[in-house]
Amino acid sequence: MTDSRLPADTDDFSQVAPPRIEFIFRVRIFFELRQRFEPTTPMGGRVYVPPAGGDVRGPMLNGRVVPYSGADWARGRPDKCAELNAHYMLEASDGTPIYINNRGYLYGRTPDGVPVPPQVVATQTAPNPSGATQWTIAPDTYFVITPVFDTPVGPHDWLTRHVILGRGRRIPSPDHTVFDYFIVNPPKNWPPR
Amino acid sequence: MTDSRLPADTDDFSQVAPPRIEFIFRVRIFFELRQRFEPTTPMGGRVYVPPAGGDVRGPMLNGRVVPYSGADWARGRPDKCAELNAHYMLEASDGTPIYINNRGYLYGRTPDGVPVPPQVVATQTAPNPSGATQWTIAPDTYFVITPVFDTPVGPHDWLTRHVILGRGRRIPSPDHTVFDYFIVNPPKNWPPR
Amino acid sequence: MTDSRLPADTDDFSQVAPPRIEFIFRVRIFFELRQRFEPTTPMGGRVYVPPAGGDVRGPMLNGRVVPYSGADWARGRPDKCAELNAHYMLEASDGTPIYINNRGYLYGRTPDGVPVPPQVVATQTAPNPSGATQWTIAPDTYFVITPVFDTPVGPHDWLTRHVILGRGRRIPSPDHTVFDYFIVNPPKNWPPR
Amino acid sequence: MTDSRLPADTDDFSQVAPPRIEFIFRVRIFFELRQRFEPTTPMGGRVYVPPAGGDVRGPMLNGRVVPYSGADWARGRPDKCAELNAHYMLEASDGTPIYINNRGYLYGRTPDGVPVPPQVVATQTAPNPSGATQWTIAPDTYFVITPVFDTPVGPHDWLTRHVILGRGRRIPSPDHTVFDYFIVNPPKNWPPR
Numbered sequence: 001m002t003d004s005r006l007p008a009d010t011d012d013f014s015q016v017a018p019p020r021i022e023f024i025f026r027v028r029i030f031f032e033l034r035q036r037f038e039p040t041t042p043m044g045g046r047v048y049v050p051p052a053g054g055d056v057r058g059p060m061l062n063g064r065v066v067p068y069s070g071a072d073w074a075r076g077r078p079d080k081c082a083e084l085n086a087h088y089m090l091e092a093s094d095g096t097p098i099y100i101n102n103r104g105y106l107y108g109r110t111p112d113g114v115p116v117p118p119q120v121v122a123t124q125t126a127p128n129p130s131g132a133t134q135w136t137i138a139p140d141t142y143f144v145i146t147p148v149f150d151t152p153v154g155p156h157d158w159l160t161r162h163v164i165l166g167r168g169r170r171i172p173s174p175d176h177t178v179f180d181y182f183i184v185n186p187p188k189n190w191p192p193r
Numbered sequence: 194m195t196d197s198r199l200p201a202d203t204d205d206f207s208q209v210a211p212p213r214i215e216f217i218f219r220v221r222i223f224f225e226l227r228q229r230f231e232p233t234t235p236m237g238g239r240v241y242v243p244p245a246g247g248d249v250r251g252p253m254l255n256g257r258v259v260p261y262s263g264a265d266w267a268r269g270r271p272d273k274c275a276e277l278n279a280h281y282m283l284e285a286s287d288g289t290p291i292y293i294n295n296r297g298y299l300y301g302r303t304p305d306g307v308p309v310p311p312q313v314v315a316t317q318t319a320p321n322p323s324g325a326t327q328w329t330i331a332p333d334t335y336f337v338i339t340p341v342f343d344t345p346v347g348p349h350d351w352l353t354r355h356v357i358l359g360r361g362r363r364i365p366s367p368d369h370t371v372f373d374y375f376i377v378n379p380p381k382n383w384p385p386r
Numbered sequence: 387m388t389d390s391r392l393p394a395d396t397d398d399f400s401q402v403a404p405p406r407i408e409f410i411f412r413v414r415i416f417f418e419l420r421q422r423f424e425p426t427t428p429m430g431g432r433v434y435v436p437p438a439g440g441d442v443r444g445p446m447l448n449g450r451v452v453p454y455s456g457a458d459w460a461r462g463r464p465d466k467c468a469e470l471n472a473h474y475m476l477e478a479s480d481g482t483p484i485y486i487n488n489r490g491y492l493y494g495r496t497p498d499g500v501p502v503p504p505q506v507v508a509t510q511t512a513p514n515p516s517g518a519t520q521w522t523i524a525p526d527t528y529f530v531i532t533p534v535f536d537t538p539v540g541p542h543d544w545l546t547r548h549v550i551l552g553r554g555r556r557i558p559s560p561d562h563t564v565f566d567y568f569i570v571n572p573p574k575n576w577p578p579r
Numbered sequence: 580m581t582d583s584r585l586p587a588d589t590d591d592f593s594q595v596a597p598p599r600i601e602f603i604f605r606v607r608i609f610f611e612l613r614q615r616f617e618p619t620t621p622m623g624g625r626v627y628v629p630p631a632g633g634d635v636r637g638p639m640l641n642g643r644v645v646p647y648s649g650a651d652w653a654r655g656r657p658d659k660c661a662e663l664n665a666h667y668m669l670e671a672s673d674g675t676p677i678y679i680n681n682r683g684y685l686y687g688r689t690p691d692g693v694p695v696p697p698q699v700v701a702t703q704t705a706p707n708p709s710g711a712t713q714w715t716i717a718p719d720t721y722f723v724i725t726p727v728f729d730t731p732v733g734p735h736d737w738l739t740r741h742v743i744l745g746r747g748r749r750i751p752s753p754d755h756t757v758f759d760y761f762i763v764n765p766p767k768n769w770p771p772r
Binding site: 364 | 388389391392393395397399402404405407408409412414416439440441443444445450451465467489490491493495496497498499501526528530531532534539543544546547548549551553557560562566568570571572573574575576578
């Protein structure tokens with residue numbers, strides 16, 4: 001279905017080079033509270049999940065998650081996929097404030113990529129008798145985000161002009177979430193000296 | 194400049210009735226921290242202003258502001274007008290969670306409505322020697338918002354399907370902010386029994 | 387439910403003055419196409435409704451709707467309320483471009499303000515045998531929006547720093563939509579000379 | 580800067596595997612009009628850039644860009660980086676409507692990744708005497724986006740639950756833009772049969 005006004009182009013897309021992706025830092029967050037809007041809202045599911053703290057470690061940023069500096073107000077969809085939408089604060093080890101708005105998708109999926117029924121992941125948020133969260137989650141959970149950042153002009157401002165990709169996973173005992181972040185198409189002189 | 198395909202219409206707009214506006218509740222919030230992203234960010238000004246607590250009182254809603262449940266991450270513009278963008282949680286007296294996303298404008302203005310230079314409102318956030326905030330603000334401060342809400346299906350869900358208008362003002366001693374909210378075009382049977 | 391750290395406040399809210407609201411202009415738009423994403427999307431309903439043209443008339447702005455300069459991509463919710471989210475362009479009679487992002491709610495409602503079942507408004511979008519749209523809409527349709535504008539520095543830039551309120555209604559023969567817009571809390575010297 | 584409540588973790592991040600990235604389709608778009616909001620808006624730069632048409636080709640989607648179905652209303656920042664924010668429609672070859680909201684960054688950059696002064700890219704949008712656009716752009720232009728999609732339940736609905744990454748480039752004669760899109764962390768059974 002080619003637009004005739006456009007020049008002929010390859011039909012062999014196997015040679016298209018993917019963007020460069022490089023690891024920049026890892027954020028680990030305690031999400032102690034997971035408040036669901038029960039039973040549902042007029043527009044679908046909604047949760048309030050504030051970060052209780054955490055750390056930031058890696059080659060390009062070190063610091064902490066500012067406790068109770070915001071939350072994830074993810075929306076639950078009819079197809080059981082959650083649209084993440086978190087707003088909170090990081091603080092670099094040099095004291096710089098960093099605002100993060102994290103958007104993406106979270107759902108347990110089948111080998112074909114379709115969200116699995118909720119009962120499969122039901123124990124994900126239910127505490128066991130000892131008080132710890134059970135983690136019988138779907139074996140292939142999709143948990144990818146593309147955060148947008150804001151931070152003052154200075155050593156960390158590259159965060160405000162690059163697309164960043166993140167991948168999450170949940171860890172039990174103690175219950176926390178790990179996000180690994182990657183820069184897409186970093187500059188030629190990377191990492192900065 | 195009339196579109197010729199459209200029917201003739203009045204040129205006398207003096208009779209256009211404004212929307213009905215009715216007071217619904219007042220929210221009072223402690224904003225103890227006002228963190229500016231100094232000196233600026235690559236995209237302009239940014240602040241992080243979390244609510245430290247507060248209350249909700251009025252004919253249509255009573256409850257509290259959940260402390261440190263989010264923040265205002267307002268952007269400062271070159272023309273000195275702030276674009277407010279706050280996300281936080283209210284809790285109704287019956288325990289219902291209510292998510293609020295508050296957007297609008299805040300600036301000191303001249304009689305012609307133009308934002309005044311920042312030095313005029315400079316003492317707005319500087320504490321005086323006794324620790325209290327000085328409030329030599331511009332005499333005519335524009336502070337109007339249009340929040341969007343989400344809350345479970347039930348007695349408060351009217352918040353999710355009506356345009357709500359809010360007006361803010363700042364009060365010293367102790368330093369807090371008062372928001373009066375109004376519903377636009379309420380239903381015929383209003384207030385609900 | 388008063389926060390004890392806050393000063394005593396009135397319990398008589400009957401005297402709270404509403405914000406000032408003044409009519410500014412009327413926008414009439416042809417929406418010739420109403421494409422629904424059938425049968426639904428994974429996140430709910432979605433439509434694509436581009437403006438085919440229209441005019442702007444009133445004391446504070448005259449001009450036109452730029453044809454096919456964007457669309458309303460409203461989301462349909464399970465409760466039958468539509469969350470409007472339109473992006474398109476106006477052009478003032480002096481040639482100034484004006485970007486509008488219109489957000490709000492549209493639904494037929496009962497006297498208690500609850501959205502009515504869809505079959506009640508089913509003929510709203512179905513053409514009759516003669517090709518004209520039937521308009522057997524719910525007698526009390528909620529259709530209120532709060533647009534956000536952007537426009538160059540100059541005579542129309544007041545649009546970028548005031549909360550604006552809009553009210554819509556649909557007119558048959560020819561099928562078009564009328565939006566009346568109002569400024570909230572205009573400056574002291576209003577309208578400008 | 581480790582949170583002491585969290586378990587010990589590696590300090591060797593060199594082994595962190597990047598997300599899987601696979602090419603899915605290419606979109607070529609004519610952007611014939613590039614309207615700047617001159618000289619600037621109260622909040623910074625703004626453009627209106629509607630798509631005049633184009634095509635979609637690749638292993639996972641074929642179709643067209645619906646002409647004048649929206650626009651990019653990118654904001655220009657003081658640091659010369661543009662924040663892209665486009666809304667428009669694609670149509671798959673089977674007739675399915677696909678809404679795309681494309682967000683990301685565009686700027687000419689130095690080897691250190693800093694946006695270059697605007698005069699370096701000034702000829703980017705100026706037509707030459709023959710009417711064709713000159714393309715003396717910065718040699719290393721950052722042009723990466725992360726679109727969000729909506730489309731009906733069916734063969735293309737995977738677009739609504741995966742993070743998608745895009746990379747743009749501009750081609751002269753005729754002046755058009757090419758976007759290569761990639762899926763992040765595709766399902767096990769990918770591509771679908």
